[in-house]
Amino acid sequence: MVTGPRAMAARPGGPLTGTLSVPGDKSISHRALMLGALSVGETAITGLLDAEDVQATAAAVEALGATVERGDSTRVWGRGVSGLAEPADVLDMGNAGTAARLMLGVLAGQPFTAFMTGDASLRRRPMNRVIEPLSRMGAQFLARSGGRLPLAITGRPDLLPYDGALPVASAQVKSAILLAGLAAPGETRVVEPAPTRDHTERMLRAFGADLSVQDTDAGREIRLTGEAELDARPVQVPADPSSAAFPLVAALLVPGSEVHLPAIGMNPHRTGLFTTLREMGAAIEVANEREQAGEAIADITARTSRLRGVAVPAERAPSMIDEYPILAVAAACADGPTTMHGVGELRVKESDRLAALAEGLTACGVPVEAGDDWLTVHGCGGPVPGGETVATHMDHRIAMSFLVLGLASRHGTAIDDAGAIATSFPGFAELMQRARAGIAAAG
Ligand SMILES: O=C(O)C1=C[C@@H](OP(=O)(O)O)[C@@H](O)[C@H](O)C1
Numbered sequence: 206m207v208t209g210p211r212a213m214a215a216r217p218g219g220p221l222t223g224t225l226s227v228p229g230d231k232s233i234s235h236r237a238l239m240l241g242a243l244s245v246g247e248t249a250i251t252g253l254l255d256a257e258d259v260q261a262t263a264a265a266v267e268a269l270g271a272t273v274e275r276g277d278s279t280r281v282w283g284r285g286v287s288g289l290a291e292p293a294d295v296l297d298m299g300n301a302g303t304a305a306r307l308m309l310g311v312l313a314g315q316p317f318t319a320f321m322t323g324d325a326s327l328r329r330r331p332m333n334r335v336i337e338p339l340s341r342m343g344a345q346f347l348a349r350s351g352g353r354l355p356l357a358i359t360g361r362p363d364l365l366p367y368d369g370a371l372p373v374a375s376a377q378v379k380s381a382i383l384l385a386g387l388a389a390p391g392e393t394r395v396v397e398p399a400p401t402r403d404h405t406e407r408m409l410r411a412f413g414a415d416l417s418v419q420d421t422d423a424g425r426e427i428r429l430t431g432e433a434e435l436d437a438r439p440v441q442v443p444a445d446p447s448s449a450a451f452p453l454v455a456a457l458l459v460p461g462s463e464v465h466l467p468a469i470g471m472n473p474h475r476t477g478l479f480t481t482l483r484e485m486g487a488a489i490e491v492a493n494e495r496e497q498a499g500e501a502i503a504d505i506t507a508r509t510s511r512l513r514g515v516a517v518p519a520e521r522a523p524s525m526i527d528e529y530p531i532l533a534v535a536a537a538c539a540d541g542p543t544t545m546h547g548v549g550e551l552r553v554k555e556s557d558r559l560a561a562l563a564e565g566l567t568a569c570g571v572p573v574e575a576g577d578d579w580l581t582v583h584g585c586g587g588p589v590p591g592g593e594t595v596a597t598h599m600d601h602r603i604a605m606s607f608l609v610l611g612l613a614s615r616h617g618t619a620i621d622d623a624g625a626i627a628t629s630f631p632g633f634a635e636l637m638q639r640a641r642a643g644i645a646a647a648g
């Protein structure tokens with residue numbers, strides 16, 4: 206069903222309170238479905254994120270011959286590392302960069318040609334970063350100019366193992382190479398210029414792959430033995446820290462608030478936002494730190510805090526890559542400027558996030574300066590003026606960030622289209638309403 210844009214508005218109001226259950230982690234959900242499809246036996250996944258990006262991955266693994274059964278938990282019956290079936294139609298990865306890039310790694314090790322496309326946002330995003338290393342391993346591609354979707358990939362079950370540095374500090378690229386490396390005889394070795402989220406490594410090990418990680422002078426080195434056999438394992442998906450970031454920052458900004466966010470994923474490569482917000486003076490309490498199925502989780506409490514601007518170092522970018530939009534919202538309400546360094550990757554996400562943030566914040570009365578790979582937000586030291594409708598550019602994180610800004614503004618905000626929110630956090634408006642936030646459909 207095709208629906209038109211759906212405007213949504215956020216207005217300032219009373220304190221946000223309550224215990225909020227944030228949906229499952231998007232990164233881990235994609236990986237659980239893909240490893241389930243590549244393994245032998247039944248993979249039972251609890252807490253799988255039911256959002257459009259993950260639905261695209263589920264549809265793709267089904268099109269490749271795996272069986273996916275949805276219920277209280279999701280059950281996947283896989284076909285082995287190089288045992289997927291030629292899909293009868295184009296794989297449509299929707300809005301999901303992670304799904305597209307990781308799936309190309311999976312397809313590189315299969316003995317057939319597959320076609321892949323995505324929505325208008327995904328068709329603009331660079332795929333050369335995976336096309337180049339996977340081509341070196343022996344996969345063949347036919348892609349639109351600039352290595353963009355739609356593309357065709359012809360894989361082979363006897364790939365050459367990869368040995369070398371990653372072209373970019375990207376968990377998606379690293380994961381694509383490792384997933385392809387499963388089908389390559391010999392050892393695949395990747396060196397990361399900066400450590401990125403390691404969900405793939407953790408899950409591959411849990412599924413029985415022979416994988417080791419060590420820090421070297423050149424960077425973090427991951428070695429994987431190819432021609433692997435994966436044994437299906439149960440996966441418990443933690444709540445997504447990138448989704449938790451929205452109610453958490455809203456609680457920091459709206460006077461008198463206190464929200465509890467239980468069982469949030471605390472993978473150390475995902476917690477850069479919490480570090481930065483604490484440096485800004487945020488009252489964030491982390492309790493009951495524990496491990497769940499190989500990933501760290503904890504319960505988080507956030508209370509209203511007076512924030513001050515900070516400089517965010519470039520080295521922190523990989524651990525808070527998706528959180529810069531909501532950090533920019535926190536920065537807009539802080540005392541003094543916040544500068545985010547080394548954030549050029551934001552220009553190739555679902556939208557050019559630096560441009561979308563600069564445009565939206567300026568419209569809401571917040572002074573901003575942006576360069577190729579940096580952004581400075583001059584905080585208003587309290588509620589921002591607001592009173593505008595912000596363009597979301599098919600970007601869920603831009604959409605949710607500007608709704609949170611509206612809660613912390615004098616005149617509220619609106620977004621032109623809330624449709625993109627469903628890619629990662631379909632129940633966002635309802636969850637915020639349960640905390641008493643004034644977020645609702647507009648017009
Ligand atoms: O591997 C993943 O699950 C992700 C990696 C990051 O992308 P990059 O690998 O492009 O940095 C992140 O922005 C994306 O939302 C999810």
Ligand SMILES: C=C(OP(=O)(O)O)C(=O)O
Nearest residue numbers: 300301302303304527554
């Ligand atoms: C960048 C993101 O996702 P993806 O690359 O999977 O589209 C995101 O969720 O913010």
